[in-house]
Amino acid sequence: MSDASDKPILEARDLVKDFGGVRAVAGLDISIYPGELHCIIGPNGAGKSTFFKLLMGIQRPSAGEVFYQGRNVTRLKPFERARLGMAIKFQAMEVYQELTVFQNLFIPLRRHHRPKQIPEQAAKLLAQLHLAGTEEGLVSNLSHGQQQWLAIGMSMAVRPEVLLLDEPTAGMSPDETSETAKIVKGLNASGMTIVVIEHDMAFIRNLDSRTSVLHYGKLFAQGSFDEIEQNEDVHRIYLGTV
Amino acid sequence: MEELATIFGYFYQYLDNIGFLILAASGLIIIFGMMGVINMAHGELMMIGAYITAFAYYAGVPAPLAILLAGLGSGIAGIILERLVIRYFYKQLLSSLVVTWGLSLILSQGFLLVFGPSILNMPTPFGNFPIDEQTFGIYRLVLFGISVAMIAGVWALFTFTRFGTNARATMENPGMADALGVNTRNVYALTFGLGSAMGGIAGGMFAMTATISPFFGINYTPLAFITVVVGGGANVITGLLASVLALAGVQTAVNNMVNVYVGYLGMMGTALVILLVLPRGISEYLERRKIRTERAADSE
Amino acid sequence: MNNKGSILDKYLGLLNGPQTIGRGVPFWLGFLAIVATLAFGPEFLSRFQIINFSNFLISGFMALSLCLIWGYCGVLSLGQAAFFGVGGYAYGVVAINLLNAHGNTDIALIAGIFIPVVFAAIVGGVMFYARLRGVYVAILMLVISLVIGTFMRQTADPDYTIGAAYLGGMNGLRPASPDDPLLPSLILGLGQTIQEFDGRSVSFYYLTLGLLVAVYLGLRCLVNSSFGFFLVGCREDPDRTETFGYDVRLIQLSVFCISAAIAGLAGTLYTAWGTFIHPDGFGVAQNILVVIWVAVGGRKDLSAALIGALVLEWISLKLASEGEFALLFMGAILVTVMLLAPTGVVTTISDLIGRLRTKRSTLAASEMKNGEPDV
Numbered sequence: 011m012s013d014a015s016d017k018p019i020l021e022a023r024d025l026v027k028d029f030g031g032v033r034a035v036a037g038l039d040i041s042i043y044p045g046e047l048h049c050i051i052g053p054n055g056a057g058k059s060t061f062f063k064l065l066m067g068i069q070r071p072s073a074g075e076v077f078y079q080g081r082n083v084t085r086l087k088p089f090e091r092a093r094l095g096m097a098i099k100f101q102a103m104e105v106y107q108e109l110t111v112f113q114n115l116f117i118p119l120r121r122h123h124r125p126k127q128i129p130e131q132a133a134k135l136l137a138q139l140h141l142a143g144t145e146e147g148l149v150s151n152l153s154h155g156q157q158q159w160l161a162i163g164m165s166m167a168v169r170p171e172v173l174l175l176d177e178p179t180a181g182m183s184p185d186e187t188s189e190t191a192k193i194v195k196g197l198n199a200s201g202m203t204i205v206v207i208e209h210d211m212a213f214i215r216n217l218d219s220r221t222s223v224l225h226y227g228k229l230f231a232q233g234s235f236d237e238i239e240q241n242e243d244v245h246r247i248y249l250g251t252v
Numbered sequence: 253m254e255e256l257a258t259i260f261g262y263f264y265q266y267l268d269n270i271g272f273l274i275l276a277a278s279g280l281i282i283i284f285g286m287m288g289v290i291n292m293a294h295g296e297l298m299m300i301g302a303y304i305t306a307f308a309y310y311a312g313v314p315a316p317l318a319i320l321l322a323g324l325g326s327g328i329a330g331i332i333l334e335r336l337v338i339r340y341f342y343k344q345l346l347s348s349l350v351v352t353w354g355l356s357l358i359l360s361q362g363f364l365l366v367f368g369p370s371i372l373n374m375p376t377p378f379g380n381f382p383i384d385e386q387t388f389g390i391y392r393l394v395l396f397g398i399s400v401a402m403i404a405g406v407w408a409l410f411t412f413t414r415f416g417t418n419a420r421a422t423m424e425n426p427g428m429a430d431a432l433g434v435n436t437r438n439v440y441a442l443t444f445g446l447g448s449a450m451g452g453i454a455g456g457m458f459a460m461t462a463t464i465s466p467f468f469g470i471n472y473t474p475l476a477f478i479t480v481v482v483g484g485g486a487n488v489i490t491g492l493l494a495s496v497l498a499l500a501g502v503q504t505a506v507n508n509m510v511n512v513y514v515g516y517l518g519m520m521g522t523a524l525v526i527l528l529v530l531p532r533g534i535s536e537y538l539e540r541r542k543i544r545t546e547r548a549a550d551s552e
Numbered sequence: 553m554n555n556k557g558s559i560l561d562k563y564l565g566l567l568n569g570p571q572t573i574g575r576g577v578p579f580w581l582g583f584l585a586i587v588a589t590l591a592f593g594p595e596f597l598s599r600f601q602i603i604n605f606s607n608f609l610i611s612g613f614m615a616l617s618l619c620l621i622w623g624y625c626g627v628l629s630l631g632q633a634a635f636f637g638v639g640g641y642a643y644g645v646v647a648i649n650l651l652n653a654h655g656n657t658d659i660a661l662i663a664g665i666f667i668p669v670v671f672a673a674i675v676g677g678v679m680f681y682a683r684l685r686g687v688y689v690a691i692l693m694l695v696i697s698l699v700i701g702t703f704m705r706q707t708a709d710p711d712y713t714i715g716a717a718y719l720g721g722m723n724g725l726r727p728a729s730p731d732d733p734l735l736p737s738l739i740l741g742l743g744q745t746i747q748e749f750d751g752r753s754v755s756f757y758y759l760t761l762g763l764l765v766a767v768y769l770g771l772r773c774l775v776n777s778s779f780g781f782f783l784v785g786c787r788e789d790p791d792r793t794e795t796f797g798y799d800v801r802l803i804q805l806s807v808f809c810i811s812a813a814i815a816g817l818a819g820t821l822y823t824a825w826g827t828f829i830h831p832d833g834f835g836v837a838q839n840i841l842v843v844i845w846v847a848v849g850g851r852k853d854l855s856a857a858l859i860g861a862l863v864l865e866w867i868s869l870k871l872a873s874e875g876e877f878a879l880l881f882m883g884a885i886l887v888t889v890m891l892l893a894p895t896g897v898v899t900t901i902s903d904l905i906g907r908l909r910t911k912r913s914t915l916a917a918s919e920m921k922n923g924e925p926d927v
Contacts, residue, residue: 030540030541030543030544031543031544031545031546066795068791087794088791088794088795089794089795089796089797089798089799089800092794092795092796092797093797097795097796098795104789104792106784106785106788106789106792107788108788109784109788110570112570113570113781113784116778116781117781117782117785117793117796117798118796120778120781120782121796121797125778164796165795167796168796168797290687290691337887337891340891341890345686345687346628346686346687346690347890347894349628349630349687349690349691350628350843350847350886350890351886351887351890351891353630353840353843353886354840354844354883354884354886354887354890355883355887356883357840357879357880357882357883357886358880358883358884358887361876361879361880361883362880364876365876365877365880470836474691474694474695474698477691478691478695481687481688481691513702513703513706516699516702517699520695520699524678524692527684527688528678528682528684531682531683531684531685531688
């Protein structure tokens with residue numbers, strides 16, 4: 011559950027993003043608080059992934075600002091935001107397909123660990139992700155769900171303060187999905203702020219956290235999961251009548 | 253009245269440079285736009301065209317027919333290359349660069365072995381015309397005219413014929429086109445053949461202004477490449493035109509202000525600046541703007 | 553790539569690692585054998601052959617240079633000869649100017665390595681910080697190489713003189729006046745001791761061989777270090793690597809500069825070897841040859857690229873006596889390898905060996921388990 015801290019750790023203020031003639035994000039104001047587990051949901055095309063890209067700096071906003079730990083990071087490049095403590099895992103797989111699992115983990119782990127420590131750290135991380143013992147194998151030998159876990163693990167490896175997960179359970183079986191929920195909740199319990207974009211309602215229900223609903227690039231509704239689940243208007247936007 | 257000659261001189265040079273770039277690059281940009289392949293052997297296909305033109309001409313064939321033969325010859329050579337090698341490298345920009353560079357080496361060295369290093373020449377036809385006290389060659393204007401005709405022809409081909417529709421569909425979405433019954437294999441082979449044929453015709457045209465040797469192609473490949481990349485593959489026609497107008501313009505201006513070599517440098521510099529601002533070429537930017545205006549019009 | 557660790561990993565440290573094939577005893581024995589052969593070669597070779605061998609070792613530097621930036625960092629540069637040429641001319645100009653004053657070419661050697669780095673820093677800075685990728689970097693480097701070549705070709709006017717060195721246009725670098733010294737070979741001096749490495753001498757051959765081995769081993773350590781992992785990350789997925797906090801542009805730029813230094817060293821050695829440098833070094837042939845060596849050998853591995861260069865150059869030398877077939881043959885080999893073994897000949901063979909070994913060991917393991925072979 012969220013830590014009652016006054017100042018948000020991550021803030022979007024009036025974010026706008028235009029692509030050619032399409033306004034993907036249309037004035038988004040969201041605050042994420044330290045230690046929170048926060049879900050972002052909304053129909054397809056609501057601007058969720060674009061929102062994440064703006065938060066991380068992969069895209070520059072057409073207007074608006076992003077604040078991290080009170081500091082305006084709108085002009086900072088992704089690697090600079092990463093060094094401040096932000097991490098992200100995109101929708102696309104986000105692992106190095108042609109490398110071994112160990113090599114995949116080495117690169118993010120190296121940011122905070124010395125080479126000698128990395129085999130041990132990698133083993134620990136892999137154990138957490140139900141991937142124990144897979145170090146020497148190629149990533150392409152892992153199943154889809156396992157690759158997703160590895161991708162999450164790689165983002166975890168940089169020991170971020172804030173972790174952005176874009177559809178972490180995409181393509182996963184129900185069993186894998188509930189495992190992922192456990193992993194995410196475990197991370198959050200250890201103090202990491204986590205923002206998750208998801209479609210899978212079972213997963214979100216499992217997380218039981220503060221939820222924001224995006225629609226046409228704007229914040230449509232916000233509240234606890236139960237509140238959102240009861241919200242008639244939210245139902246209607248999913249059915250396409252709004 | 254000397255100003256008239258000077259002004260006409262600038263204009264003439266501009267047209268000459270435009271014609272040069274269009275001829276050198278049009279075949280290449282069609283292939284780039286269609287298959288995502290950079291054909292570093294394009295210059296050698298032009299060389300083949302030049303040799304065919306020269307041999308045909310000296311065998312008694314009238315020049316225009318010789319050039320058409322060149323187009324045919326290079327087109328066939330292109331189709332052979334496509335079926336044997338190129339088709340394994342669609343959309344792989346770097347790999348296609350490397351493998352076609354190898355092909356270029358095979359072709360130029362092959363011709364060197366067969367025909368020797370001696371150079372051929374063809375006479376420049378049509379003579380000169382005077383403006384005030386300066387004379388200008390007529391042929392260069394013909395070259396410009398043919399280059400414009402070539403683009404117009406390609407545009408017509410793509411817009412009005414069934415092949416053109418199939419080709420455009422394949423360019424946009426090959427999977428979909430395939431599913432709709434377009435024989436994409438043939439489209440690719442024929443497009444590559446068309447691009448090569450255009451290279452052959454260009455080679456034939458240039459054969460009358462430049463010396464012909466196995467290394468003929470090297471004069472054109474880098475420039476053609478840069479023109480194509482600056483133009484971008486999003487829209488072949490607009491990309492080519494925009495790129496050529498910009499690059500030839502800078503080249504003509506700098507040529508006259510300093511010298512030919514710096515003119516060449518100026519063109520490179522301009523290309524670099526355009527790429528820094530529009531990394532996918534001019535046509536991609538223009539296409540995005542078109543979509544934006546269309547969407548804006550729709551939402552009104 | 554099949555890069556299982558080996559017992560030698562403990563002793564060889566960073567020389568062995570996941571980014572280079574060949575970690576076991578057979579590989580290193582083979583390596584020592586090759587170095588020994590090359591070292592004792594001069595006993596059995598004629599003067600003329602030694603001179604040729606010096607030249608063909610120089611191609612090794614170029615292959616390593618391109619392999620580093622292309623195979624490991626994923627940036628194809630079609631114009632590495634630009635750094636080769638700039639290094640050669642820099643060495644020549646500085647050497648001619650300072651030889652009389654210093655009695656050695658120490659500074660010239662440094663210039664031959666350092667000036668290409670400065671050039672790479674500028675060009676690379678512009679390209680990478682503008683996030684130019686792929687094709688554009690490739691062709692831009694080729695164009696730069698050709699443009700420099702064209703410029704150098706038209707420096708026949710006597711005004712093109714830098715101090716005592718006259719650029720010489722198509723005929724290459726030469727002294728500006730009869731009072732100025734000729735382009736010297738390497739003359740290294742430390743305090744009072746002077747050692748000349750004449751390009752035609754055995755000492756030059758050993759110097760080149762020594763430098764090549766040193767650069768090869770040094771690069772092995774570099775790519776097997778943490779930095780090597782970052783390089784590979786930049787190659788495989790630069791955007792993902794950036795999200796971990798790595799400045800990809802800076803990494804690309806540094807590697808670009810290192811590879812420029814190695815190419816500059818090659819150019820310097822070449823100029824010292826023949827005591828000449830001229831604009832042909834910037835041309836298409838020079839650039840494409842490096843690409844062929846690395847693509848045919850195997851671009852993702854130092855040893856593969858190096859072997860590719862040495863073998864192809866050796867074949868080229870042999871073919872030269874037959875006629876003008878060498879370049880045609882090179883082109884044909886490139887196309888064939890790109891079609892049949894796109895990762896490179898040496899890399900493909902090494903993969904096959906790796907897979908055979910794994911099959912044999914899994915077979916052996918299952919035999920031990922069951923007492924009879926699996927069907």
